[in-house]
Amino acid sequence: MKKIILSIFLPALLFILVISSCKKEENVEPDPTLGLTKQAEGYAVGAATKVVVYTKEALVYTGYNKFYIALYDSVTGKRVDEAHIHLMPMMNMGAMQHSAPYDNPISENAANHLFPCSVVFIMPSMGGGSWTVNLNVHNHVSDKEGELTIPFTVVDPAKSKMKSFTAAHDGGKYFISLIEPSAPKVGINDMEIAIYKRATMMSFPADSSLLVTLTPEMPTMGHGSPNNVNPAHTGNGHYKGKVNFTMTGLWKLNLDYMAGTAVADTTTQFFEVQF
């Protein structure tokens, strides 16, 4: 009996193993940039590194933009998966210039060959003002460091994704960016905003001090939705919660901000979401 079982099962097991190992070999690694849009590429002079910047959206918008940076050795063309990247966005308006909030890549190790990071462009490009982002790249493979400045054309999205207010409690200027829901649907949606406070014209550190209250509203009908979760700080100025949409159409995400027991924003800021 045992022999029969063995004689049946062993070849079967081998067969499965062979099949699955064959499959693995056939599996070509998917392109990590699939579905992303290439915005710019250039060489970080001094680091011997080619830099390619991708975004999720086709254009670069006012507000929060997620960047995915791919690095290549400029000589061999091989991917560089270990590097330090430091961002510095800059708005140049001739007479004056200012920076914007940003998140550097969290890790010096690439995730799926890409370094995710973000920039919050706090205004669109216009006649007298243009945006650049300076990238300081320290290639850990070659241990060389270099810089690259990339110009960006920033346009306003159809529905604003960034708001700002001057706080009542400390007089500071706060910038709020809507990150999620990026693909809204009827049902439960992730809600994510990022809050930065202007320290100087060149420094916009992440803020973790505010209490946020979310009240979705359908302005056409004057109703809200149940069981929402207020965005709460999770790290680096990012606040995460849940928003529920009970139907398709135009929704307003009303947001109120408190600093402890003090009202931070005396008006109610809102983001519009339409789907």
Next chain:
Amino acid sequence: MKKWLSFLLCTSVCFNTLAQKNISITTDSLHIIELNELTVSGIIKTPQQHLVNFFKSNNAATLEDILSRLPEISILRRGAYGMEPSIRYYSDGQINVLLDGMQIHGACTDKMDPATIYIEPINLQNLQVQTGNSGFANGSAIGGTVNMKMIEPQFDCHNKITGAFNSGYQTAAKSVYESVRLNYALGNWAFAVSGTYRNSKNYKSGGGEIIPFSQYKKVNYSISAKFQYNKSTYFKADFLADDGWNIGYPALPMDVGYATAKIASLSMHNENFRKRLYKWQAKIYANSIEHFMDDTKRPFVPMHMDMPGFSKTVGAFADGELKLNAKQKLLFRADGASTFLTASMTMYQAGQPNMYMLTWPDNRKNKYGFSASWLLQPDSTMQIKLSGRTDMVLSNLTTSEAKNQISILTSTFNGRADFLKNISAQISKKIGQKIKLTSSIGYVQRMPTATEMFGFYLFNSSDGFDYLGNPSIKPEKALLVEASVIYNVKKCRIQWSGYYNRVTNFIAGKIEPSLSTMTIGANGVKSFSNIPFTSIAGAEFSVYIKPQNAADIVSTVKYTWAKDNNNNPLPFVAPLKNITSVKYQLKKISVQVETEAALKQSKISKQYGEDATPGYFLIHTRFGYITTIYKKEVELQIGAENVLDKKYHEHLDWGNLARPGRNFYIQLKIAF
């Protein structure tokens, strides 16, 4: 394998409720109401039957008109059309409304289309009403069953077309009724077709006020074929279609653009009283309903919307009766049905994107049930009946769109399985020749409806709240106790039934103060939840007197009492109501006077926004004349309903909508 086969064979036998010729055991808790004269013989006439005989004095009556004559049944009314039957206190998911044993689920989230609206009396042979303890044989229910038995093709006249033509007119709604039924038999085959057309305008209430949006139009047609295979076996195929359009619901904010139903079945029947399994049938069926709500004809609508709904059911069942010995028999039924429901709402506002949501997120219910009843007659004066039924019900959402939407109410829903149990015992005893006592006790359960589980901001215009479903709501359970006395003397039959039900996990709307309403102008949001218990009690009394051969007097009284665990009255409880009918038949002429009276209902549910309903007293008169012209039977019926032109509404009518005022009707029937 053999075991399985024998199990299947066993289960393909069943409970059939028609009275038998050969077997003396009958049940009193079942009322069969004849609708058409082609009915098979052997049905015991109940007082209800006499009351319903008014139907024969007005062949244009709708199914709801007929149902409303039965003491156990009240009608929830939202307009002149689409009235919802309720048995004692129970309605909707608490009762079964079946067509020839088939499950049919309405496609409207606002209960505008109970299955009864898709059936015309002309389609039916009889109505079978079962209450409480015997009402769960065809499906787990706490309130009972209305089974509409479809008319069958007849073999009476060989190779000859027979039938009847009806034409009628009613003044209150300027309504026209035309119907025809034809029968043809040839060899082993018999065919029947029927067609009905109704066109009703806005009706006048008492005092002459016209009720806007109470119009409707419909056609109904059916075709059936029967093949007699041998002496004891025949096959039958039925198709019934119903199309209604431009249907007004004055008590609701929306009307119906069109509602259409298609119902088909194929069955095999066997009857051989020499056999132990003396009667059985097996049937497969499918039906689909499309229902489109419409508000484009209403003035001052804040926002126009479309609300289509769809319902599709496929199912099969087998039932039979087994003679164990001279004193015992066994009734069986095994059934399965799968129902898919979906409904959505699209709102339109100029300059804005359309707003769309699912009101019944796509869902499917698969139900598998088995029931059995054991009847024992130890001697000629006593009868014992034990019944049981189990149902396995699997409910799930079928699309990711539906699941996403329900995730708003409950973070995870991956379907639910419910196992329902129903059991009852009944004993009846004759005392002398005149008195018969029956008492019964039972424990029953019912499945929450799709609306109660998944309904999404369904507006209830009766209490003005938006209702949210609760996917984890528990099934309702009830303890039922019932007793009845029948007293028979020569020319008089008196029947009294009293019942007490304690329903636990009763499903009711709970106010959710933190939620915002979806419907513009709604009072708030309620979600379905289980309240600990409710008590429902009541009594029905009927007397039938035949003082002389030509005269019949029937009178029925019903009373219902229902309170929740906080001693608050439940909504939609009918007050004490009496219908009395006196009929006098002279050879060809019949005269009938009927009174209908209800007391004031002041036990109201403030929670549900109810107000007190005043009592009323109505008089109806009916005249009939039957004669033969050229060998064709011709029947002329004329009558006046609500002769006093009283402006009134019943407590169960939504929005205190006044019922029709004085209504003259004329009706001609030619049988050939």
